[in-house]
Amino acid sequence: MIREANGINHRLSKLNHPWNNGQVGRMNRTINEATVKRFHYEIYQKLQTHLADFMAAYNFAPRLKTLSGLTPYEYVAKIWTSEPNQ
Template identity: 65%
Template sequence: MADIKAMIERKQPFWAHAFEVACARNDIDRCLTKPKHPWTNGQVERMNRTIKEATVKRFHYDTHDELRSHLADFVRAYNFARRLKTLKGLTPYEYICKCWTSQPERFKLNPLQQMPGLNT
């Protein structure tokens, strides 16, 4: 069984060949959410809402590149600066680092070396 599971909705856009290949390359076990059970996918839907509220609902973008750039900035800020109650006050990055120190065998890469810096 794969170490990572990707929970996705039963929607056609996610059945793309590239997604299947990426899952296979990274040893990710793909499983589908149950139809007509929205609570199964609640965390993903909440994150999608958070992203929309911080980007497309607040700003107008003249080009897709502007949106991509702002979205990348938002994701970096969220992962490396936003402290979350569900993670007991840690940022998502800090939580991943904490998990890595206790169970490094579950990781392919050392997250301590993934911190954005001068070369990013």
């Protein structure tokens, strides 16, 4: 598996307890604030479309301080190119 080849441990948190993982909890809050807390969706498909658009914008637009000023996409691309055998 890719996870094992990269030395990544798979750990589970308690179901319905996102506060056990701060990064996941914060991302969940960001997604909720940008979608369901701001808009009313008549049908589920509209939520899916908006969520896909939001995630594309999130991954390609903002430069994050925690990633040294890179977008999430740029950070992953940088890691992949700097460690091609991984």
